[in-house]
Amino acid sequence: MGFSRYSIFSVIAEALRGHSGWGPAWRDAIPAPKYDVVSVGGGGHGLAAAYYLARHHAVGRIAVVEKGWIGGGNVGRNTTIVRSNYMLPGNAPFYEWSMKLWEGLEQDINYNAMVSQRGVLNLCHTDAQRDAYARRGNSMRLHGIDSELLDLAAVKKMVPYLDYKNARFPIQGGLLQKRGGTVRHDAVAWGYARAADRLGVDIIQNCEVTGIRQQAGRVLGVETTRGFIGAGKVGLACAGHSSQVAAMAGLRLPIESHALQAFVTEGLQPLIDNVITFGAGHFYISQSDKGGLVFGGDIDGYNSYAQRGNLPTIEDVCEGGMALMPMLGRQRLLRHWGGIMDMSMDGSPIIDKTPVQGLYLNAGWCYGGFKATPASGWCFAHLLARDEPHEVAAAYRLDRFAAGYVIDEKGVGAQPNLH
Amino acid sequence: MRINCPYCGERGSEEFAYHGDATVTRPRDGGAGPNAAWIDYVYLRENPSGLHRELWYHASGCQSWLVVTRDLRTHAIARVELARSVALARMEPS
Ligand SMILES: Cc1cc2nc3c(=O)[nH]c(=O)nc-3n(C[C@H](O)[C@H](O)[C@H](O)COP(=O)(O)OP(=O)(O)OC[C@H]3O[C@@H](n4cnc5c(N)ncnc54)[C@H](O)[C@@H]3O)c2cc1C
Ligand SMILES: [Zn+2]
Numbered sequence A: 001m002g003f004s005r006y007s008i009f010s011v012i013a014e015a016l017r018g019h020s021g022w023g024p025a026w027r028d029a030i031p032a033p034k035y036d037v038v039s040v041g042g043g044g045h046g047l048a049a050a051y052y053l054a055r056h057h058a059v060g061r062i063a064v065v066e067k068g069w070i071g072g073g074n075v076g077r078n079t080t081i082v083r084s085n086y087m088l089p090g091n092a093p094f095y096e097w098s099m100k101l102w103e104g105l106e107q108d109i110n111y112n113a114m115v116s117q118r119g120v121l122n123l124c125h126t127d128a129q130r131d132a133y134a135r136r137g138n139s140m141r142l143h144g145i146d147s148e149l150l151d152l153a154a155v156k157k158m159v160p161y162l163d164y165k166n167a168r169f170p171i172q173g174g175l176l177q178k179r180g181g182t183v184r185h186d187a188v189a190w191g192y193a194r195a196a197d198r199l200g201v202d203i204i205q206n207c208e209v210t211g212i213r214q215q216a217g218r219v220l221g222v223e224t225t226r227g228f229i230g231a232g233k234v235g236l237a238c239a240g241h242s243s244q245v246a247a248m249a250g251l252r253l254p255i256e257s258h259a260l261q262a263f264v265t266e267g268l269q270p271l272i273d274n275v276i277t278f279g280a281g282h283f284y285i286s287q288s289d290k291g292g293l294v295f296g297g298d299i300d301g302y303n304s305y306a307q308r309g310n311l312p313t314i315e316d317v318c319e320g321g322m323a324l325m326p327m328l329g330r331q332r333l334l335r336h337w338g339g340i341m342d343m344s345m346d347g348s349p350i351i352d353k354t355p356v357q358g359l360y361l362n363a364g365w366c367y368g369g370f371k372a373t374p375a376s377g378w379c380f381a382h383l384l385a386r387d388e389p390h391e392v393a394a395a396y397r398l399d400r401f402a403a404g405y406v407i408d409e410k411g412v413g414a415q416p417n418l419h
Numbered sequence B: 001m002r003i004n005c006p007y008c009g010e011r012g013s014e015e016f017a018y019h020g021d022a023t024v025t026r027p028r029d030g031g032a033g034p035n036a037a038w039i040d041y042v043y044l045r046e047n048p049s050g051l052h053r054e055l056w057y058h059a060s061g062c063q064s065w066l067v068v069t070r071d072l073r074t075h076a077i078a079r080v081e082l083a084r085s086v087a088l089a090r091m092e093p094s
Helices: A008-016 A044-056 A092-109 A127-142 A152-158 A185-198 A239-247 A311-324 A326-330 A373-386 B035-042 B083-091
Strands: A034-040 A062-065 A120-124 A148-151 A173-177 A202-204 A209-215 A218-224 A227-236 A255-267 A275-278 A283-287 A292-303 A333-344 A350-353 A359-363 B002-005 B009-012 B017-021 B051-057 B065-071 B077-082
Touching: A034 A044, A034 A218, A044 A062, A044 A185, A044 A359, A044 A373, A062 A185, A062 A227, A092 A185, A092 A373, A120 A127, A120 A152, A127 A148, A127 A173, A148 A152, A152 A173, A185 A202, A185 A373, A227 A239, A227 A373, A239 A255, A239 A333, A239 A359, A255 A311, A275 A311, A283 A311, A292 A311, A292 A333, A292 B017, A292 B051, A311 A326, A350 A373, A359 A373, B002 B065, B002 B077, B065 B083, B077 B083
Parallel strands: A034 A062, A034 A227, A062 A202, A120 A275, A227 A359
Antiparallel strands: A120 A173, A148 A173, A209 A218, A218 A227, A255 A292, A255 A333, A275 A283, A283 A292, A350 A359, B002 B009, B017 B051, B051 B065, B065 B077
């Protein structure tokens, strides 16, 4: 039997007995015939929802059904950046709530998720961009979110190693959110899984949902590769595969699936203390605690379920990096990979009921859903338990496209590959 | 990924711009008809995990619009047609 609580004492005790006593972090559950709530998708969002349901709402028996293994989806593929530098009213309070939950997460779930508020710096390269950042920063402050507009001297002092002589993309300043940073992504999945398991949630891996059984417009449960599982309520949190799973219930979503790539170099001495983004293209970089430089850029730009991208995007990402930080040219890439994300038509997510009674949808997280994990789980749990939206997620309605209330942070219209 | 343009031959995908699902059709009612058709056209997508017919524009080439049929699981391209031919065929009474 493993320790029920992780602490300095359990670490010392285990060190003394050669780490022979750590038990599995969660049970490998066998599906029961019926649950009160089934969360489909064991990514960050599905696990967080199950945890907060068990923790804060009395809904009975809960299961998370995952087709692969915990941490194998986007939750373990992202570049780990968390921030709440959003501008629009529907978004800002939600992402700030997520940031607040990150700040207390490790104590709450008793798991070291390496939450590191190292600051996120968005660089600007033109006057217009500085104006836009000033506006965004002011909007954030009006929502009670920290933000600071830095001039060139302040940026130089903070990150002296950038290319300040670049005539084409001169760095003029930046918008800094000090409370932003990084969180070890797979620890988030494992930590929520363990915490949910300890509250009695069944975590069922290697179990793919293949159908949604309904009767007279009401959900009865899910067909899976491990048999039928009855459910009072079903919450879908399938990230890049939302369209497929929703189609099992006859729904057509405002979503396209796209691939995003990420990259990591060989380990280096400490070099980059913060998260830095290049504003003249799309490039962002940070350094993992192991020393690798973790970076990424734009999505590949066309529908894909291949979980791998193509070379033109790799070239584009690396060009962005070289324009910002020429010393990157000397680094060797260790790995690169891709993940499939559900790009929504306005670039914002959906947390809502569906026309099928008892079926709920959590989708459309695009390339920014990792930072949303705690608040998404929190608000999805609220919706599943009470049948009404949580106030910070009230704008994430499925019918907002039809009603004209889109939340288009970038202002590019119904073109998912541009968000 | 390389796309075989009917005019230019096989070219790298970076020469093309992507415009998404080619199977949705713009309602011809000028806005007079029910909203549902417009919502479907502007926002809702099949997003299949398999063959997908999609619009690509040969921006850095001949500037034709193409309808490419591609397997979204492998990126393998099954077919490339001129969007103009596809549109004309669609208008023909069947
Ligand atoms: C390369 C990359 C970099 C990113 N960087 C960032 C970043 O820096 N910051 C940020 O905020 N966001 C980032 N994101 C986005 C973020 O990772 C996602 O938005 C978020 O993880 C999605 O939620 P999730 O964790 O629940 O998804 P997932 O972990 O993908 O969970 C969904 C799960 O559903 C399961 N599933 C699907 N279909 C079925 C089925 N039929 N039956 C059962 N289970 C099913 C899948 O197997 C999967 O495990 C990035 C994404 C990628 C790909
Ligand atoms: Zn051409």
